[in-house]
Amino acid sequence: MHDFRAPGDRMTEDCGVFGLFDPQKALHVAEICYFALYALQHRGEESGGIAVSDGQTVRHIRAKGLISDIFDEETLAQLTGHIGIGHVRYSTFGGSDPINAQPLVARYRGGTLAMAHNGSLVNAHCLRTQLEEMGAIFQTSVDTEVILNLLARMKNMGIEQAVLRAMQPVRGSYALVLQTQDQLVGIRDPFGIRPLCLGRLGEAYLIASESCAFDAVGATFVRDVRPGEVIVIDQAGLRSFQMPTPLSSALCIFEFVYFARTDSVIDGVGVYAARKAAGKRLALGDDVKADMVIGAPDSALPAAIGYAEQSGIPYGEGLAKNRYVGRTFIQPEQGMREVAVRTKLNALARNVKGKRLVLIDDSIVRGTTSKKIVDMLRMAGAREVHMRISSPPVIHPCHFGIDTATSEELIGSTRTVNQICDYIGADSLKFLSREDLLRTVEDSGCGFCMGCFDGHYPMAVEGDTQDISLIFDSEEEGI
Amino acid sequence: MHDFRAPGDRMTEDCGVFGLFDPQKALHVAEICYFALYALQHRGEESGGIAVSDGQTVRHIRAKGLISDIFDEETLAQLTGHIGIGHVRYSTFGGSDPINAQPLVARYRGGTLAMAHNGSLVNAHCLRTQLEEMGAIFQTSVDTEVILNLLARMKNMGIEQAVLRAMQPVRGSYALVLQTQDQLVGIRDPFGIRPLCLGRLGEAYLIASESCAFDAVGATFVRDVRPGEVIVIDQAGLRSFQMPTPLSSALCIFEFVYFARTDSVIDGVGVYAARKAAGKRLALGDDVKADMVIGAPDSALPAAIGYAEQSGIPYGEGLAKNRYVGRTFIQPEQGMREVAVRTKLNALARNVKGKRLVLIDDSIVRGTTSKKIVDMLRMAGAREVHMRISSPPVIHPCHFGIDTATSEELIGSTRTVNQICDYIGADSLKFLSREDLLRTVEDSGCGFCMGCFDGHYPMAVEGDTQDISLIFDSEEEGI
Amino acid sequence: MHDFRAPGDRMTEDCGVFGLFDPQKALHVAEICYFALYALQHRGEESGGIAVSDGQTVRHIRAKGLISDIFDEETLAQLTGHIGIGHVRYSTFGGSDPINAQPLVARYRGGTLAMAHNGSLVNAHCLRTQLEEMGAIFQTSVDTEVILNLLARMKNMGIEQAVLRAMQPVRGSYALVLQTQDQLVGIRDPFGIRPLCLGRLGEAYLIASESCAFDAVGATFVRDVRPGEVIVIDQAGLRSFQMPTPLSSALCIFEFVYFARTDSVIDGVGVYAARKAAGKRLALGDDVKADMVIGAPDSALPAAIGYAEQSGIPYGEGLAKNRYVGRTFIQPEQGMREVAVRTKLNALARNVKGKRLVLIDDSIVRGTTSKKIVDMLRMAGAREVHMRISSPPVIHPCHFGIDTATSEELIGSTRTVNQICDYIGADSLKFLSREDLLRTVEDSGCGFCMGCFDGHYPMAVEGDTQDISLIFDSEEEGI
C-alpha cells in the first residue's frame, strides 16, 4: 500500500470498479475511466485495466502496475467507444502473467462480455467445480471468471433475467460492473458488503466503488446502489431490478475505518465525518492527561482532529511522512533494518520533545508498526505516549475481499489489550468499542459487517453447497 | 520476419511448438525449452511462452517479443518441473493484451491443461459457435482455445480416447503440443500439413516443429510424428495412437521453399538439399548466358549454389545484408523512402559491375522487393539481371496457418510471368514448375499441399459443418 | 514537484547534497547514501547520483529519475568503498543526456575529484569565460564544473589551501560536498545561503543539506556547517577552516516557508516550529470570523494548525490530496482541463459545506492554483473563504538556486493584494509581513536572504568581474 506500514501490517482492500455509459457518444470515455481509476487507485495498486465498447467491438488493455504506469495518451486513444468499465486490483496471483488483471473480457453466445469485480465469493470453489463438470475451462484464478461462466450459460432471457438467475447460487461479496456491447450493468451483492454508487455526468451514467471517482471527473453523485440491486443502463436509459435480499444489510465497516478515501460518501455517511466522529468518541470518557494529540499520517488524522476537538487537548503533528513512500524501494541490508520505518516516517523531534502525547491510529493488525512508532516518538523525547485506536481490535480474518493476516498473526487475536500495550511499549492503550464505532456510522441506516472485530459474518463463510443445475433447467429462455 | 523484405511481401509462418518430458527429473526443462524455442524463433517473432509442470502445478510465462527478450535466468528459474512446452507465435490479434500468447493454460475438471498450437482450423467458427451454445466463453481469439474447450468436455476416458474423440470434428492444420500435469502429448493433423517430429535426450522425449530444435539442445532426432498420430509420453514411456487419416497426406511444401531452417529435416527430406535441388532443377534446360549466379540472402543461397553447380556459371555474392536487420527500426521520412531497402540490403557494386547476373530468389509474393533488388543491381552496374524463382508463382491464399496477402495482392494472381518480368524490370524471369518443385521433395514419399500454387487444398477451406454434440453423447467415459 | 500544484506555480529548489566518510570501513556506504538521498528527494526529483571511493578508485552512477528508480540492490553493490557523496537535482538542462546529473567526477593532476553542489553562482559566466581562455573545456552546463576546474588548477598546497584559494573568486550560493580519493570535504558559501549540516554515525561523519537525512539513516545531528566554513574529513578526523565571511549571513528564508522538510532543523530553527509560528503570527490581530481553519496539503498544514491554535477557530481538513500525485500523468484533453486539479486535490464537501473557512497556504507564486482551490471550496458549499498566506508576496526572482517564474509571471509583482484577492476569488486575503516572517526564525541568530520578497539580495546578482589569474600566481604550491 501507498503507506508507511510494513507489508503484512495492514488490512488491504482488493479492488475498485468503475463504469460509464455515454448515450450521446460525446465524452472521452477511456480518459474518464483513467481519471476515475486514478481516484480509486488506493483500492488496488497491483494491476488495472479498462475495457471500452463502441457498440460493436470491445477493446481492452490491462496490465500490472498503477493506472498512471499502464496508460498513456496513445494507449487510451486506442480504446474508442461510448461504454467503458475499469478496474484496479490489489494482488495478482499467478506470477508475472497478467491474465488475472481485470476487466475480464470474453466472447460467449450472446456476444462479448466484460466484467470488473470487487469482492470475494465464499462458494467459488463449489461453483467452479460444477462448472468444470459441465465442461467449462478456467484460464484465470479470479472469482470473476466463475460469474462470467454462469452468465454466459443463461439463454435468451434478457440481461436482467440472466443476471437475476445467474447470481442466484453466488454467495459472497460483490460489487460488479459489467459491460455487454450495448449495456452497462452494475450489481451489488444482497448484503451490500462492498460499496457501489451511481453518478451522472450530463446525460451519461457512471457507476463506481466510491463517490470520490465522480468528483475526480466532474460528475455528480446520484445515489448508492442498493444491496441486491441490479442496474442496467443502455441507450433507453436506466432500469433497476432487485435480487432477493436479507432482512439486514452488512456493509463492511472497515471502509470507514481505513479503506475509503476521506472525501467519499458511502451509503449516506461521509468517510471523513465518520473518522472524525470515531476520534471524538474515543475522547469521550478518556481522562488521559496530555499536551498534544497527534495522528499516524495520513489515515488517522481525521480521528486525531476529532479527539483533540473533543478533549480540548491541542492538536499537532508529531510524525512527518516521506512523500515518496510507495515507490519501489530497496530493502535495507541486515544491520540497517531499523532504518526502514524511519525512511518512511520520522518523528518531529522538536515538536514532541518533553510532551505527553495522545497518538491516534485507525487500527492495529500485527502491532509491529505501532511498536516502531511508539519507539520512535520516545527516542525523539516524548515523555508519555498514550495510544488510542479508532476501531476495536481486529480478531478475525475477513472472508469478503480483504487481505488480512491469519488469526494467529492478528495481535488482537492472541493478546489482551494490556498485553498489546506492553508489546507496543505505550503508556496506555485504548480501542474504540464496537458500539461506539457503530454510532459513528449510524446515520446510514444500513447494517454493517463487523466480522473482523466480532466474528459475526453475514453468511456462512465456507459457503453452502449450491446446485447450479437448478438455474439452467429452463431451456426456452436466454439473454 | 527477420528479413530484408518489406512487410507484406513475404509468406509468413505462424507458429513453432516444442515439448519435453523428462522422466528422471534431472534436466533444466525450462532452459531447454528456451534454447529450443530460440532455434525455432524464425517460425514466429511476435510472442512466445513456456509452461512447465512439476506434476502438481503448472507455471507459465508468456509475453510479446522474442524469446531472448521475454526470458532471463531469473524468470526461467521460476519455471520448475519435468514437463515443459513452449511456443513462438507470428502475429498477435487483439492489441497489446498478451492474452493471445501461447501456451494457453486452463484449469478444467480433469486438472490443468496447457497447449501450444501451430496451424489454423478451417471450421473454428462453426465449432466455437456450438461451444458457445453449450455455455463456453472465449477469452482469446486463437483457435487453440476451441480445441482446449473440446478436450475439457471429454469425461473419464483417458487422454488417448479424449484426444481421439475431441479431435473428430476439428478440421484444419494442427501440430499440437499438449501438457497435462503428468503427461506430454503431441498431435499432428491427419493430413500432416504442419511438421512435427520426435526427439530424444537421454531418457527424455522431445517434440518439436523442426528437428533444428533438437540439434540446438544436444538431442537426437528420432522420427517424424506421422500424419494423424497422437503421441502420449508419461512416466511409463511413449505410446502412440492413430486418428483416421486420408489416403494421402499433404505437408505444406512451403516449409521447403522458405519457412523451415536449412538445417532441419522434415518428413525425410533435408531442407537444404531440397532448396539446392530446386536450384539445380531451375538450371536444367535454362540456356541463359551469364557471368555469375547470386542469391537473395539468406533464404535463396542454397538454390543459387545449386543453380551454379548445375549450370556451370560461377557462384558469387552480389548482395550484402545488414546483419542488424530485424530490430526495431524507424521509418524513413518522405524523400528517404528508397533508402529503406538499401539500409537492409546493399549491392556489392564491385562484384556485379558489368556482369550478366542470374539472380535466384525463393518466391515472389507481391513483387515489390524483387523490383527493388533488380533496380539496385542495375544501379550497381549489372549488365543483365535474369531472375529465377525456385518455386512456382503464388496465386492463391493459404488457409492453413500461413499469412499470405489476399489473391488481389498476389502478383502471380493478377499478372502473367512476362508481365511480372516487366514489373520487376528483369531481363528475363522463370519460375520453377510445380512438377519440378515436387521432384525436389520426392524422397519423402508423402503427399504435399501446394494450394498456394495451384488452388488444390487438401480439404474444403470453408470447413464443413461439424455437429460436436455427437462426440459428447457418451457420458460413461472421461479423461 | 511531488505536489498538487500546476507546473510553474511553485518555487522549486534545485538540489540536495550528501556525504559520508567511514574511517572504519564497516558501513554500507552506498546504501546509506541511497537512504539519505531518499530523505532529501524533495529537494530535487529530476536526476540523482552517488559516487563512492575506496581510497583508490571512485565509482559512480547517475541518471535521470528518482533515487528509487535509479538504484537497486545490484547497482548499489557496485559502489564499494568508505567515502561516498550523493546528489539529487531538480532540473536538467541539455535534453535527455544525463551528463548534467551530479556528482560530477573528474580526473585531474591530483587524482580523482567528485563533487555535488546545491546552489547557483552569480558570476559563473565570468569565471567560465576566463577558464575557457586558459584552455578549459566544459562538458556540462552546471556551475559545479566551474568550481571543479578552479580546484583542479591549484597546485601542491593541500586540500584546505586549495579550497580556500579556489573559492576566492566564486560568488553565489553553494553548499558543496566534495570527495577526493581519501577525503570528504564540505563547503558552505560565506553567506550561508543554502543550508548544510554535519552528522555522526558511530565513528563516521556525515554532511547533508538537511538534518532529516541523518534521521533517515539513524545518524545524529552534530551541528550546522557555518557560513564560509570548509570542513575536511579524512582518516585523521575532522578539520575545519574558515573562508572570509561578510558581517551578516543570509540563509534563504524560503527553506522555512516551503523547501525543507518539516522534520529538519536548519541553523538552529526547527522547520515545523517556524511554519507553525508563521500561522500563529498570521492569526495575531486577524479578526476574521470563521468556523474552521484549513490548510493546503501538505506544506501549509503546520501554519494552519498554528493559526487555529492562536485564533481559537477549530482546525479541520477541507481538502483531500490524492496520494498518487507526483507520478507521471496524462494531460486531460480539452474539455476536461478543469478536472486536472481535482484529480490531485478534492474538497471534503461534507466538511466545508455552509462553513466560513480560513484557508492557509504557504506562498503565492502565480496565483493560478490558489484560484482553483478557492473555486473548488466554493463549489463544495463553503460560505466564505478567507485566504491567509504564511509568507509575504513573492515579488522578485531568485538568483541563488531557486527556479522562480520571471517577475512578470509573479502575481505579487504585477498586482496589489486586493487585486490578487479578486483574481483568486477569496473573500479576503492577507499575507504574513516580512517582519513577522523574520520573527518566526529569530531563534537562529543568523541573517536571512529575503530577496524574493524585498529585492534585497546579499550580493550583486550580476556578479562582479573576478580576475581568476590572481589565484594562480603562486606556482610553488599545490594540492
Place this chain on the structure above:
Amino acid sequence: MHDFRAPGDRMTEDCGVFGLFDPQKALHVAEICYFALYALQHRGEESGGIAVSDGQTVRHIRAKGLISDIFDEETLAQLTGHIGIGHVRYSTFGGSDPINAQPLVARYRGGTLAMAHNGSLVNAHCLRTQLEEMGAIFQTSVDTEVILNLLARMKNMGIEQAVLRAMQPVRGSYALVLQTQDQLVGIRDPFGIRPLCLGRLGEAYLIASESCAFDAVGATFVRDVRPGEVIVIDQAGLRSFQMPTPLSSALCIFEFVYFARTDSVIDGVGVYAARKAAGKRLALGDDVKADMVIGAPDSALPAAIGYAEQSGIPYGEGLAKNRYVGRTFIQPEQGMREVAVRTKLNALARNVKGKRLVLIDDSIVRGTTSKKIVDMLRMAGAREVHMRISSPPVIHPCHFGIDTATSEELIGSTRTVNQICDYIGADSLKFLSREDLLRTVEDSGCGFCMGCFDGHYPMAVEGDTQDISLIFDSEEEGI
C-alpha cells in the same frame, strides 16, 4: 559482436564515425546520421550517439545500446540542424555511466566542439598528464577527450591551423570527425591506420569510416581521405590540408580480413574482392583432396567462394547460423555449456555427412571456436575437415584500436601451426602467408599495418614523450 563466436575469441573493432554538412539546410540530417550509423553498426555495438548543430546550438543524444535502440522518431526530431556527426562504439569503460559514449561535446573559448573518434592513441597517458599539469580535468576515460583539450587550447588561428598544431604531439591511430557550430572537419592520422572516406549527397558532403554508410543513405562515394589529411567543410565548401606524413602509410589490414563490411571499398580496394582473392590465394598450391568447400558464416564466405573457384572443388554450405544471434542471451547452465555454440551455429548434417571438407575461416584468435566448429562438423558425419585460414596467425596484440587478447591468450603466439591443428582437431591446417595477404590488397598502392601478424608496428607503441608546451608557445594566434 553480432557473431556466433564466444566472447574473447574475436578481434573486435572499436568505433565507427560519420559526419554530414548540408549547406542548403534541406536534408533530415539526424535521420541520415541514423541510417549511416546503422550501416556502420558492425564497427561498434555497445553505445552510440549523434550531435547536430544548427549553426547556433549543438544538440546531442548518446547512450548505451544499438543505434536502433537509442533513437526513435521522437528523439531524432529533437536534433535539428544542418551539421551532424555520429559515432558507434565497441566497448564502454566506466560501468553503466554513459559519459564515455561519443560524440563528446564541449564548450570552449571558441564555442562548441563535438568530436567522434575511431582509433587509439599510444601516447594518451603522456598527453593527459601534461594537460592535467596545465589544469585540465578529464571527465571520461576516452582518448578523444585528450584531443578535445589540445584543440581547445589553440588560439585565434582558424580551425585548420588549430588542427595542424593540436595534432602535432598526438601519436596513434585516429579517424576523427569533428564539428564546430558551423564547420565539419574530418581528420585521418598520418599513417592512415583507420579508414575514412568522403561522400556526396546533392550539395552535401559526408565523411564516414566506410563507404557502405554512403550507400545506405543514397550518397555517392567521392574518395578516401588521405593519410594525414584534414578536410574542412563549411558553407564555403570543402578545403583540404595535409599534416606531415611518413614515407609509407599503414592501413590496418584487418579491415579487409574481418572488420569492414563486404560492400565497402577502402583505399581503393573492395572488401569483398580482397576476401575472395584471399580464398583464391589459399587454394593456389594447396593440393588437398576434398568434396566440398565451406565457409564459417558470414565473414568467411567470400574467401570460401574464392577457394572453391580456384580449386575446382564445389562450393557449398555446411553450417547454418541462427539469424537471431547477437541478441541478449542467457548463459546456459553447467551441463549445457556445449549447447551454447550450437544454438548460434549448427551443422547441415545431411550436406556434410561422409564428405571431405575444406573449411575456410578468416582468422584464428584463441582457437576455441574453431575447435568447436570442427568438432560439430565431425559429429555431423564429415569424413575429413581441412581448415584453411584466409590470414596469417595472429601473434601480437594490436595497439591501434582493436581489442585483441593479450599475447598469452593468442593461440598463434604460443603454438605452432601443427600444434594448433592438433588443438582444433582438424585433419590439416594452413594459414595464408603474410605475402599472399598483402597481394590481395596490392591494388591500393598504400602501405599496411600488419602488426598483429608480424609485430612490426608503424610507430613505437609505448609512445614517445611529446612535450605539448611547444605547441602552445605562440600566444598571438587562435582558432
